[in-house]
Amino acid sequence: xxxxxxxxxxxxxxxxxxxxxxxxxxxxxxxxxxVDGGYNLVVVYRGDEHVLHAQRGHPRVFKxxxxxxxxxxxxxxxxxxxxxMKTVPPLPPEKPYADEDDPF
Numbered sequence: 001x002x003x004x005x006x007x008x009x010x011x012x013x014x015x016x017x018x019x020x021x022x023x024x025x026x027x028x029x030x031x032x033x034x035v036d037g038g039y040n041l042v043v044v045y046r047g048d049e050h051v052l053h054a055q056r057g058h059p060r061v062f063k064x065x066x067x068x069x070x071x072x073x074x075x076x077x078x079x080x081x082x083x084x085m086k087t088v089p090p091l092p093p094e095k096p097y098a099d100e101d102d103p104f
Contacts, residue, residue: 012050030080038063
């Protein structure tokens with residue numbers, strides 16, 4: 001078995017055949033973590049992180065959230081978190097109206 005370490009955290013790989021088993025545990029948490037090119041699926045249980053891998057042994061990267069959520073629905077996952085790498089700049093604050101007749 002290969003154990004991968006990212007940023008000091010131990011992540012154990014698993015494949016799609018074992019996804020139902022990984023998410024069946026009470027107290028497990030499912031995360032979609034943004035990486036370059038898409039999202040990784042990570043299941044956290046008892047402090048261990050398990051990363052979904054493709055058949056060829058590398059971490060599975062979902063190109064968009066639709067594909068990842070479709071897989072999670074098929075495995076009856078109803079709750080998960082999404083962690084984004086990049087942040088979107090906040091909208092500028094709304095300016096109060098200077099004149100009731102001119103809203104712009």
